[in-house]
Amino acid sequence: MGDPAGSQLRVRGLTAGYGAAPVLRGIDLDIDPGQIVAVVGANGAGKTTLLRTLSGLVEPTEGSMTWEGDELRGTRVHDLVRRGIAHVPEGRGVITELTVEENLRLGHVWRKDKDDARRATAEVFEFFEPLARRRRSPGHQLSGGERQMLAIGRALVARPRLLLLDEPSLGLAPKVTSQIMTLLKNLRDDTGLSVLLVEQNVRSAMSIADRGVVLSLGEVVVTDDAARIAEDDDLRHAYLGF
CATH class of the missing domain: 3.40.50.300 (P-loop containing nucleotide triphosphate hydrolases)
Known part of the structure; x- marks a missing residue:
């Protein structure tokens, strides 16, 4: 195909x-x-x-x-x-009640390879160091730039x-x-x-x-x-x- x-x-x-x-x-x-x-x-x-x-x-x-x-x-x-195919819409789409880690988990919840999903999440924290520092912070506490990083990161964990x-x-x-x-x-x-x-x-x-x-x-x-x-x-x- x-x-x-x-x-x-x-x-x-x-x-x-x-x-x-x-x-x-x-x-x-x-x-x-x-x-x-x-x-x-x-x-x-x-x-x-x-x-x-x-x-x-x-x-x-x-x-x-x-x-x-x-x-x-x-x-x-x-x-x-x-x-x-992953789509990051305008407006970022972060779920503000959830933490950074929980938002990222939504991006790979469907994946069967959980080990690679964890690696993908670790890579996002390497790409976006501000997210690593705020991994347990809820979305509503993030800056605009951090929310955009999180939205992109959530798409990337789906590989x-x-x-x-x-x-x-x-x-x-x-x-x-x-x-x-x-x-x-x-x-x-x-x-x-x-x-x-x-x-x-x-x-x-x-x-x-x-x-x-x-x-x-x-x-x-x-x-x-x-x-x-x-x-x-x-x-x-x-x-x-x-």
Whole structure:
């Protein structure tokens, strides 16, 4: 099953939305193994809807989404996680009543290999030292940056091969944003993790991405090398607002 020589994630003609009018219109997108693809665009471009559709939270009306050659449409959310796709939504999604350790445990509660689940949790504490120091603290006592680390860490303990990450820098200090971007790059380089990154901070996203995708009004208007998108003044002024 699947085609290991081809794209890991292949999206063709994807149309989806929340009512009669589609938010996404005919999206084509590819992610190769071990690749970071940054999706950027103005507010309302459809970036979050794209991630929600890929993660099974929004049902597409047209098009196909294949993961390692197999169709994703109709796959239940928890089955996507088992197949290697983890989604960190905008807003972090930490359960504030639970401790750091308890939140991380939710990320691997379904895994049969408990020894590796414990190793994965230990690795998250190595990646994010502030979480290690606050492992027994409830989520409501964490800073915004620590909550974002915890949300990413909870996804990583599931050992995903593709991470869908929505606006990780939102509301964070530049230093924390830099730390998270460096972590994503290191994970890509060291483990082969693929990342589909939706990010408002275009310069930061493009600095670690292999390719960039620009959305406008639910359509892909540009797909190119990340560095070329970052350097294209006309493109930035037309679609990215700076």
